Amino acid sequence: GIQVEQSPPDLILQEGANSTLRCNFSDSVNNLQWFHQNPWGQLINLFYIPSGTKQNGRLSATTVATERYSLLYISSSQTTDSGVYFCAVDPNTGNQFYFGTGTSLTVIP
Amino acid sequence: GAVVSQHPSRVICKSGTSVKIECRSLDFQATTMFWYRQFPKKSLMLMATSNEGSKATYEQGVEKDKFLINHASLTLSTLTVTSAHPEDSSFYICSARPPALAGGYYNEQFFGPGTRLTVL
Numbered sequence: 001g002i003q004v005e006q007s008p009p010d011l012i013l014q015e016g017a018n019s020t021l022r023c024n025f026s027d028s029v030n031n032l033q034w035f036h037q038n039p040w041g042q043l044i045n046l047f048y049i050p051s052g053t054k055q056n057g058r059l060s061a062t063t064v065a066t067e068r069y070s071l072l073y074i075s076s077s078q079t080t081d082s083g084v085y086f087c088a089v090d091p092n093t094g095n096q097f098y099f100g101t102g103t104s105l106t107v108i109p
Numbered sequence: 110g111a112v113v114s115q116h117p118s119r120v121i122c123k124s125g126t127s128v129k130i131e132c133r134s135l136d137f138q139a140t141t142m143f144w145y146r147q148f149p150k151k152s153l154m155l156m157a158t159s160n161e162g163s164k165a166t167y168e169q170g171v172e173k174d175k176f177l178i179n180h181a182s183l184t185l186s187t188l189t190v191t192s193a194h195p196e197d198s199s200f201y202i203c204s205a206r207p208p209a210l211a212g213g214y215y216n217e218q219f220f221g222p223g224t225r226l227t228v229l
Contacts, residue, residue: 030216031216033217033218035220040222040223041147041200041202041222041223041225042220042222042223043202043220045217045218045219045220048216048217050216086152086153088153088218090216096143096155096158097143097155097204097218098155099145099152099153099154099155100152101152102152104150
């Protein structure tokens with residue numbers, strides 16, 4: 001099956017700093033999404049981005065499908081950005097998502 | 110729009126009992142829903158695909174007799190953990206996808222808030 005690796009696994013930032021999270025996948029994909037899992041476990045949709053670049057406030061994401069990776073940029077981080085960030089990919093058209101290994105982000109004041 | 114709910118949010122049960130978890134799409138119809146399992150500090154693992162009106166499709170290694178899935182309607186899928194044991198304790202999450210281009214969403218999946226199961 002498809003392998004989805006995220007890096008770094010853990011990240012500690014000072015409030016206000018910028019960061020880049022990476023998602024590598026081993027096969028071509030039809031869909032890719034980024035999520036933020038809050039401390040209560042809820043997955044919050046950040047981006048639906050099978051290719052190209054999108055921006056939403058302090059967050060932006062880029063997927064280079066031909067090179068099988070996606071990047072999530074967080075600028076001017078805030079303590080509320082803390083949590084685990086997952087990318088998930090659908091290698092087919094069946095909408096079955098396979099999740100990456102996750103990046104645990106801690107933003108300290 | 111595109112809200113998925115789960116019930117209960119938390120359940121504690123005794124070993125040997127069965128537990129039913131409901132997943133509902135609140136503002137759209139979903140012919141397909143998905144069930145995931147997450148262990149502490151781990152990623153989500155796809156368990157099965159729930160198909161309205163037909164049998165669920167299980168991922169390799171998932172016991173279909175242990176985890177019964179019923180997709181009773183276009184807005185409801187249920188996961189029943191039968192004869193639960195402590196090793197079934199986990200965080201269970203469902204997801205669904207609104208119809209293509211409905212409400213501006215296309216192929217984007219939305220997840221429920223999860224159900225934390227503890228088996229004593």
